[in-house]
Amino acid sequence: MARRAKPVELHLIQGNQSRLIKKEIEQRQEAEERLKPKKNRVKPPSWLDKVAKSEFTRLAKELAELDLVTNVDVNALATYCDAYSDYVQCTKIIQEEGLVVEHTNKAGETNSVPHPLLTKKKQLHDQMRSLAIEFGLTPSARAGLAKPKKEQKPQTSFEKAFGDSV
Structure with a gap:
């Protein structure tokens, strides 16, 4: 790869x-x-909660210093920050309730099971990671768009006569 x-x-x-x-x-x-798109509207959207807005502001400031955040990155960054906020909330609940919780099944038996939010926390982590890559929030993802096209070499008379058949 x-x-x-x-x-x-x-x-x-x-x-x-x-x-x-x-x-x-x-x-x-x-x-x-x-x-490079414009950078004049990099502000947190109104639908973000307090934790997500705080993370958005922090990341936007850091990325702006590196010249890596633009207007077209706002929604991707906001979605990342929303997932981050949910991740923090899951972490707090798991810390309060513990990694293992009691669960009563349909038969009335009580079992100790891993906290259901552990699965959600992993999903949020995966979402944050894929957003960082998929939407160009990492330097390597952004640079992939800027690769120059290879220059075409002039064809020799042999290549003109026979093309790619050789």
Whole structure:
């Protein structure tokens, strides 16, 4: 499986391990710059609760300093923060009630079972992780959009005559 692309600046900071030449670096920088949306409306939506708004504000500030959050990221970031808020709430309930709870089944028997919110907590964790990747909230996901197209080499007379059949 191929590695996710990184923004060219991050790639250069980490030592240009894939040995990009100056022209490739310039192409990537130009492509990344063309793909940057505006940043004038990065505010938490009104439907977020207090914990989610706080997380949104914190993340938006950090991402803005890195120049990684834009207007098109607001809903993805808000959804991430909403999942984060639910995750925090699940964690608090589990801490209060314990990892194991008593459950009475239909037959009237009482059993000790893992807390049902443990499953929900794992789902929220997975949702936060996939949102960070899927919606471009990580540098590598965003850089994947900025990969320059490979330059087409001019065809030789042999390739013109015989095409890709060889």
